[in-house]
Amino acid sequence: MALKAHDTVRRVLLPAPRSFCAGVERAIEIVERLLEDHGPPVYVRNQIVHNAHVVADLEARGAVFVGELDEVPDDALVVFSAHGVAPAVEREAAARGLDTIDATCPLVAKVHAEAKRAAEGGDTVILIGHEGHEEVVGTIGVAPDRTLLVESTAEIAALQVPDPSKLTYLSQTTLAVAEVETIAEALKQRFPQIKGQGAEDICYATSNRQAAVAAVVNEADLVLVLGSANSSNSNRLVELSTSAGVAAHLIEDAEAIDPTWLENASTIAVTAGASAPPRLVDEVVQALAALGPVEIIERVHTRETQEFLLPQRLRPTAQRRPS
């Protein structure tokens, strides 16, 4: 069905921040630099970030995405994705002598370090996260024998822990802030001595995008979230909107807009998860503007200034630390 034209002015709200975060920009830049400096193929274990457009673009330039290291030839250059890998994967790569570059977001690496510290101190780690998500697989892999995964408060009553006085909870970086706070509170009720920092492991990009949408959702008749189906932080933006009673849809790009969604939607909020390129938002705005008059309103909740350094070997010589 074609998108339907209209005569009345439609409001398009653009909550900010939206789209790429510093960890995603860094991961993409790592692959781009390697494609330029080393030349293709550059192997990437898993999607470098969870976005189909980013992956297709890098694939067209010579990146080869694989699920496991056994799909990579012995002399290959391999990038670990922004979601991080379990130490066992690093050991496998080292045992094969593969040349690896780690594009793990520093904020995921921070959670890995917390898990390592807790496990080495004798604690059982309770990880709040979604089973099967690559970040969760990597974090569990830091201390697989000492980590328990919890997805919801409903699972807490049945948790069996070796010592209730030796517990630390952590979370996946891209969950809903309110949900993690609720689960953390329920963990504290059941295990009063558990250590943890509320929703502190949720990264700035995830919490900022949620807060920016929360600030506009009550004005909107419809929320469109650019992002891929496997993008955790994008899905959380849809959930936040629907739980506020506003229709919301996760879309890969402008072509995915269903014209029936736009009927009676005089104010539409358009945002994007941290792995979705900004141009996809521009294309949605253009598609909406092509249907009739629009008033485009940017709603800035927070200005992000976070930047992450590239791995040592990809930095300009002046930025490298002496080894």
Ligand code: SF4
């Ligand atoms: S969403 Fe958060 S954890 Fe993921 S890459 Fe971006 S900053 Fe890092």
